[in-house]
Ligand SMILES: *[C@@H]1O[C@H](CO)[C@@H](O)[C@H](O)[C@H]1NC(C)=O
Ligand SMILES: *[C@@H]1O[C@H](CO)[C@@H](O)[C@H](O)[C@H]1NC(C)=O
Ligand SMILES: *[C@@H]1O[C@H](CO)[C@@H](O)[C@H](O)[C@H]1NC(C)=O
């Protein structure tokens with residue numbers, strides 16, 4: 113950082129000669145003229161004279177602010193960078209001669225308008241106070257869209273990304289419509305964020321995402337903001353949120369979590385590290401912290417053989433030695449009430465992250481099953497998985513993460529058959545009795561298809577209930593969003609990392625399910641797991657969404673309560689359960705609960721996993737005609753005897 117700053121000063125000194133030579137008498141202009149009404153300044157490279165009051169200071173320079181203009185697009189704040197600027201103190205009115213620059217440290221960042229070389233600085237008077245602009249009162253962030261350039265049917269989630277570069281377009285700002293334009297129009301200004309609510313844990317630098325006392329969209333019961341798309345509308349990118357960076361006086365931001373309320377934040381709007389920030393003059397305090405105990409699921413009783421509870425949980429890089437095994441086990445036992453089948457993802461091999469050729473995960477799965485037995489007072493799961501080829505499925509090298517099933521043998525069993533291996537592809541086939549079975553059970557879906565390069569292959573299984581009825585499951589873990597670009601960066605729409613991979617993975621998975629449904633249109637099929645994608649990215653998950661039903665939609669879960677993960681400012685559902693027509697249309701219906709044991713944790717370190725588990729209660733077969741559906745709990749007690 114220091115070297116970087118020194119280099120910038122040297123460069124500035126070398127280059128400044130040009131500006132000075134061009135205009136020996138620098139133009140006297142207003143800060144609002146320097147900022148202009150577009151993303152970039154009309155004065156770039158020119159040396160100008162401005163005056164303003166110093167509002168804030170850090171170790172690299174100061175910010176000054178002048179009179180507001182009637183044109184809200186032109187900010188009246190400006191960053192002065194470098195040693196000369198640092199002579200000024202907060203409250204001084206200064207006259208500054210310096211060179212205007214557009215600065216960014218990384219290619220995909222937006223530019224920050226600043227004076228990067230201050231030739232001279234003179235204090236005119238002292239003891240001035242600048243009243244901050246109160247956001248939500250004086251200016252209010254727009255809802256929904258970040259940029260006019262995020263065109264396409266899914267807005268900011270449209271693929272492909274990086275069709276346009278915002279800074280090359282250098283559009284005139286439209287701050288009433290677009291979030292990036294709004295925050296750009298405040299660049300360098302002193303603002304107050306009244307009554308801030310945090311939407312997530314701090315990032316690894318201690319910065320926190322908040323919204324203030326102004327209108328928001330997607331607000332969930334907890335206070336987070338959820339991504340969703342309603343009735344074909346373009347999903348909101350939540351431009352009404354802002355990052356709170358490190359406080360300028362060196363105080364530390366508190367450790368936030370979703371829904372935590374903070375004291376008012378007054379600070380400077382700037383752009384750094386791929387996003388607009390408010391740098392607080394001093395760190396806020398916690399006003400009100402929500403209870404970190406997530407409610408256990410209510411979906412805890414099924415007795416009828418046809419009604420099952422299916423859990424889904426990404427258990428985050430679990431190996432036999434993982435310290436979080438008991439924590440995950442207690443979630444499965446106490447929060448999910450030991451579902452009949454649990455889809456798990458991110459089971460590592462028996463040697464964990466050691467890159468030694470081991471691919472079996474029996475020890476990992478046994479450790480999990482043992483821990484659940486202890487946590488539940490005796491519920492004993494069986495487990496199955498198919499070992500991947502060493503280091504062929506992505507994830508941490510040597511970890512060989514894969515998906516697996518746990519099940520309660522008193523409730524369900526695999527249809528007898530032969531398990532597949534890493535490279536064998538399972539297919540739905542008709543058996544002698546006219547029932548669909550899988551050529552390998554369980555088996556991986558088209559594992560040598562290029563869609564699965566460096567990715568986890570889905571595991572399909574054919575099951576039977578205790579009453580002998582068949583149903584089918586597919587457990588998936590699609591490619592992650594690594595290599596995404598900042599949502600508030602130059603590339604528009606932002607790059608949704610590996611979206612094309614996830615699209616072909618959804619397609620191959622859907623092709624398998626379609627071949628099963630071609631043989632048995634009334635089959636009960638459940639496709640679930642970590643898809644690393646929101647349903648609002650419709651183009652990506654369309655193959656599955658158009659063939660099957662989102663369990664949330666069948667169950668009528670409110671849109672804003674559909675989340676299993678929190679990233680940056682957004683609560684989001686990237687773990688999904690889809691069901692076939694037969695399940696969606698059964699009279700008993702589908703019930704869903706996302707159990708927020710991790711997104712609601714007290715701190716990031718207190719989580720067991722980065723994902724929340726989900727539990728679904730549904731019917732995989734029709735009860736006998738003389739039975740009432742759904743059964744009451746009293747009847748269930750009675751039913752237990754005859755099943
Ligand atoms: C950006 O737009 C402003 C206002 O139209 C203009 O003055 C400035 O020269 C433009 N900058 C670039 C690099 O196009
Ligand atoms: C976007 O595309 C440009 C070329 O037009 C390229 O230079 C840049 O690296 C790309 N950005 C991202 C984030 O992929
Ligand atoms: C927070 O800011 C709002 C808006 O300026 C103001 O009404 C309120 O009194 C402030 N709260 C505190 C505790 O200062």
Ligand SMILES: *[C@@H]1O[C@H](CO)[C@@H](O)[C@H](O)[C@H]1NC(C)=O
Pocket residue numbers: 408409410412413
């Ligand atoms: C189901 O769970 C709820 C909440 O944990 C509990 O109050 C209730 O007694 C449970 N019901 C049964 C039948 O176990």
Ligand SMILES: *[C@@H]1O[C@H](CO)[C@@H](O)[C@H](O)[C@H]1NC(C)=O
Pocket residue numbers: 472474
């Ligand atoms: C793993 O367990 C399965 C049965 O649960 C067994 O068939 C298989 O041989 C075991 N593999 C190893 C490497 O121990």
Ligand SMILES: *[C@@H]1O[C@H](CO)[C@@H](O)[C@H](O)[C@H]1NC(C)=O
Pocket residue numbers: 501533534535536
């Ligand atoms: C899977 O089984 C097939 C048939 O037995 C065999 O040819 C193939 O080598 C096996 N693949 C792996 C990765 O063991």
Ligand SMILES: *[C@@H]1O[C@H](CO)[C@@H](O)[C@H](O)[C@H]1NC(C)=O
Pocket residue numbers: 619620622623626654655656
């Ligand atoms: C998969 O993609 C192919 C080629 O684009 C398309 O024809 C097919 O309908 C897709 N399948 C599904 C199930 O979406």
